[in-house]
Amino acid sequence: xxxxxxxxxxALITGASGGLGLRFADLLSTYGVAVTLAARRSEALEAASxxxxxxxxxxxxxxxxxxDSNSVAAALSxxxxxxxxxxNAGISGSGRALDLDEAEWDxxxxxxxxxxxxVAQAVARGMKAAGHGGSIVNIASILGHRVAGNLSAYATxxxxxxxxxxxxxxxxxxxxxxxxxxxxxxxxxDINREFFLSExxxxxxxxxxxxxxxxxxxxxxxxxxxxxxAGSYIxxxxxxxxxxxxxxxx
Ligand code: NAD
Numbered sequence: 001x002x003x004x005x006x007x008x009x010x011a012l013i014t015g016a017s018g019g020l021g022l023r024f025a026d027l028l029s030t031y032g033v034a035v036t037l038a039a040r041r042s043e044a045l046e047a048a049s050x051x052x053x054x055x056x057x058x059x060x061x062x063x064x065x066x067x068d069s070n071s072v073a074a075a076l077s078x079x080x081x082x083x084x085x086x087x088n089a090g091i092s093g094s095g096r097a098l099d100l101d102e103a104e105w106d107x108x109x110x111x112x113x114x115x116x117x118x119v120a121q122a123v124a125r126g127m128k129a130a131g132h133g134g135s136i137v138n139i140a141s142i143l144g145h146r147v148a149g150n151l152s153a154y155a156t157x158x159x160x161x162x163x164x165x166x167x168x169x170x171x172x173x174x175x176x177x178x179x180x181x182x183x184x185x186x187x188x189x190d191i192n193r194e195f196f197l198s199e200x201x202x203x204x205x206x207x208x209x210x211x212x213x214x215x216x217x218x219x220x221x222x223x224x225x226x227x228x229x230a231g232s233y234i235x236x237x238x239x240x241x242x243x244x245x246x247x248x249x250x
Contacts, residue, residue: 007032015089034058066115081130112157133176169236185242209244
């Protein structure tokens, strides 16, 4: 049966306090994965993990700032070796390139690109030390493949995540660690719902070939494929889930 191997596995999901990260944690737990939810603030994580435990799942919480390698090392010092990493923590950041200040550039690149590397490296070291492989799923964006106005830092960071995925998959294949990247298009979550009700948001939706936003649950299939043995021969790959947005007409 597809995805049956997930039962009993241990997964770390970063940025799991809301949005897509919380969806990924919920999803994996329903397949019997023991999930560890990580984010900078633990309060939101506690509520989510209690909900998962009340359903009979296993859920743990760790506080972690992915931009700080000491914080990542401290968070992972408990010695758990994870089988699955969903490298999801990320921030957006918009502004015209001519006006963008250095601090904003650093904030976006440190979180989305450096943070992704630091967590992947720490988790992969744990997998290697424990003598088992695993699956790392980086969460980038269609902006890792194409560009849009006023998003230079974000698009650059996500393109970096796509390239980082390929580089890590090449080095870590011999350790039995697969590394892939999931690139969502525009998915409706709490942080963008309001924007997509605005005129600019409605215009953007018209440029998506399917003429609608995605729903978080429409990422489930791709996430399960990459995380589980169903994707055992997939590494270094990028899967786009975007209603056709990347193939929209130039
Ligand atoms: P969100 O803001 O709801 O979630 C982001 C999560 O990352 C939050 O839990 C936040 O606390 C966490 N985070 C931010 N900085 C952190 C740090 N320094 N250390 C630890 N955690 C940190 O946004 P979302 O829409 O759920 O996005 C999740 C991921 O998906 C992001 O990487 C985002 O770029 C990507 N993505 C989202 C969409 C979309 O349409 N929602 C589209 C493409 C890609």
